[in-house]
Amino acid sequence: MTTALIAEDEPVLAAALAQSLSRLWPGLALLPAAANGMAAVELALRDRPDVLFLDIKMPGKTGLEAAQELAEEWPDAPGSPPFPLLVFVTAYDDYALQAFDQAAVDYVLKPVNDARLQKTVERLQRRLGERSASESELERVLTQLRTLAAPAGDARAMPVPPLQVIRAAVGNQVRMIPVADVLYFEAGDKYVRVVSADGESLIRTPLRELLAQLDGQQFWQIHRGTVVNVAAIAAAQRDESGKLRVRLRGREEMLVVSRVFAHLFRQM
Structure with a gap:
């Protein structure tokens, strides 16, 4: 049935x-x-x-x-x-x-x-x-x-230049983070974590809204909650369970790649 x-x-x-x-x-x-x-x-x-x-x-x-x-x-x-x-x-x-x-x-x-x-x-x-x-x-x-899953854009609207700077509140100050320095963005329950070589910050902009403002050649969505700077990726490999993960240059953490975006890492 x-x-x-x-x-x-x-x-x-x-x-x-x-x-x-x-x-x-x-x-x-x-x-x-x-x-x-x-x-x-x-x-x-x-x-x-x-x-x-x-x-x-x-x-x-x-x-x-x-x-x-x-x-x-x-x-x-x-x-x-x-x-x-x-x-x-x-x-x-x-x-x-x-x-x-x-x-x-x-x-x-x-x-x-x-x-x-x-x-x-x-x-x-x-x-x-x-x-x-x-x-x-x-x-x-x-x-x-x-x-x-691709960022939705209105073809009738004027193209918007890619975002250049992230403004993130840290205590009583606003930190200006060049987008090129961001290693990856990771969505949480209420915030998006902005990770760079200099540290981490939190912003309130939803990941999907943020993704639409980023250069699609520079930043790839690799999971429903993760967007990574392509230049920061050192390698992609599968773990013992078969899940695909990316290793970042000079970093210890491994970022999970979902099935939806695994095609980005197929051999050219």
């Missing part, structure tokens, strides 16, 4: 989607809904649904962030269950949806329309019946997430 998990922080909308799915896909077994992105990751890893409906905007962790974390944590050993088919539920306008079209990610708009949802159901049923043995669902999703 095909199973599905709905992740939606608004109970009324979650119930409406569940009712529509029950009408349009009678053979689908709906698991208890997840109320936020963090619960979505936890429940999906535990229950291993075949299909996952993710609301884009949820508290604590967005639908995209939840999908990225799932892609990083999903087991890929022989015999592991296939990665779920993803459907994003969103209220974005047509312009923002271009990113989803380019990444071939399915989506439904709020409020959910049965006619549009019927097409999604048919697409999902077809995909479930023709999953390729040569390319796993996880590999396909990783390719999609690389596109969706």
